[in-house]
Amino acid sequence: MELGVIGLGRMGRIVVDRCLDGGHDVVAFDIDADARADAGDAGATAVDSIPAVADELGDDERVWLMVPAGDPVDAALDELAPHLGSEAVVVDGGNSHFEDSTRRASEREFAYLDCGTSGGPASAENGFSLMVGGPEWAYDELAPVFDAVATGPDGHDRMGPAGAGHYVKMVHNGVEYALMQAYGEGFELLHDGRYDLDLEAVARTWNNGAVIRSWLLELCEEAFREEGSDLGDVADHVAGGSTGTWTVQEGLEQEVPLPLIYQALSERFNSRATGDGEGRFSRRLANRLRYGFGRHEVARRDDA
Numbered sequence: 001m002e003l004g005v006i007g008l009g010r011m012g013r014i015v016v017d018r019c020l021d022g023g024h025d026v027v028a029f030d031i032d033a034d035a036r037a038d039a040g041d042a043g044a045t046a047v048d049s050i051p052a053v054a055d056e057l058g059d060d061e062r063v064w065l066m067v068p069a070g071d072p073v074d075a076a077l078d079e080l081a082p083h084l085g086s087e088a089v090v091v092d093g094g095n096s097h098f099e100d101s102t103r104r105a106s107e108r109e110f111a112y113l114d115c116g117t118s119g120g121p122a123s124a125e126n127g128f129s130l131m132v133g134g135p136e137w138a139y140d141e142l143a144p145v146f147d148a149v150a151t152g153p154d155g156h157d158r159m160g161p162a163g164a165g166h167y168v169k170m171v172h173n174g175v176e177y178a179l180m181q182a183y184g185e186g187f188e189l190l191h192d193g194r195y196d197l198d199l200e201a202v203a204r205t206w207n208n209g210a211v212i213r214s215w216l217l218e219l220c221e222e223a224f225r226e227e228g229s230d231l232g233d234v235a236d237h238v239a240g241g242s243t244g245t246w247t248v249q250e251g252l253e254q255e256v257p258l259p260l261i262y263q264a265l266s267e268r269f270n271s272r273a274t275g276d277g278e279g280r281f282s283r284r285l286a287n288r289l290r291y292g293f294g295r296h297e298v299a300r301r302d303d304a
């Protein structure tokens with residue numbers, strides 16, 4: 001299959017590489033010229049505008065957007081739409097709000113798939129988990145691409161109609177916040193508690209057979225190995241928050257109590273309001289974990 005990929009940052013570039021590895025042809029564009037050149041070196045056909053992506057594709061117009069959520073998605077769609085036929089399929093693999101996705105799907109002539117993408121840049125080698133919403137025929141049509149970008153056929157599924165993919169990803173992120181908070185609190189007690197513990201050894205032991213083993217816990221182990229048991233100069237400043245905010249808003253709307261997710265989100269907000277960089281260990285671990293899975297910048301004490 002031939003796929004256009006728009007947005008060649010941390011995530012989009014992995015879409016490109018995994019599609020090329022899977023035997024697909026890729027037409028690639030980013031507003032950043034270096035990113036375009038790198039994708040060209042990797043084997044994609046790099047073009048210098050969004051219309052050129054559509055023009056370069058054959059009759060089967062399949063495009064994957066991996067740009068920041070919000071206005072950049074609408075801007076890319078506005079540029080792309082006049083160059084696509086009604087049989088085209090566009091995938092938005094970013095963290096868009098599900099209501100933006102349902103709006104976009106209804107505004108466009110072509111098929112629109114909202115695709116929640118989990119795994120982050122650290123999943124380049126093994127592939128992502130993909131949660132897709134939109135028309136079934138379009139999902140089936142893109143299945144070979146999803147097979148390549150995900151861990152394989154079991155790493156993607158259609159969650160339901162337009163919006164369902166990004167809805168499921170929003171809730172996934174809420175769970176992610178709460179899990180990070182739970183690990184953070186446990187390690188904070190171990191760090192501040194009665195024994196002088198090697199937290200990398202604790203995490204490694206837990207990751208081998210314990211009830212609470214997980215990938216996030218493997219990332220805790222990695223963080224302690226790379227930063228030390230006291231997390232070195234990692235600051236108590238936790239960035240991000242949009243998807244967790246949406247999850248809490250949706251919980252209020254649906255009258256589903258989400259105290260853990262709300263508390264985890266509040267910890268992030270507090271870390272920014274009060275953080276002097278020296279504060280709570282749980283927040284410092286959450287800050288470092290965001291680098292582990294998402295390659296998000298780590299706030300260090302000097303710049304907290």
Ligand SMILES: NC(=O)C1=CN([C@@H]2O[C@H](COP(=O)(O)OP(=O)(O)OC[C@H]3O[C@@H](n4cnc5c(N)ncnc54)[C@H](O)[C@@H]3O)[C@@H](O)[C@H]2O)C=CC1
Binds near residue numbers: 119294
């Ligand atoms: N980093 C992560 O762990 C994850 C990120 N996501 C989502 O994936 C999307 C992309 O994230 P990242 O790759 O991490 O961001 P990034 O900042 O690394 O890359 C975004 C790329 O889009 C390009 N871009 C921006 N506007 C553009 C436009 N109009 N046309 C073409 N290119 C444009 C930028 O130049 C940049 O190269 C976001 O929605 C993000 O929330 C989803 C899952 C995990």
Ligand SMILES: O=C(CO)[C@H](O)[C@H](O)COP(=O)(O)O
Binds near residue numbers: 095118119176239242
């Ligand atoms: O979707 C993701 C992981 O699943 C991204 O890494 C996202 O940025 C995480 O959310 P936040 O930036 O609010 O921590």
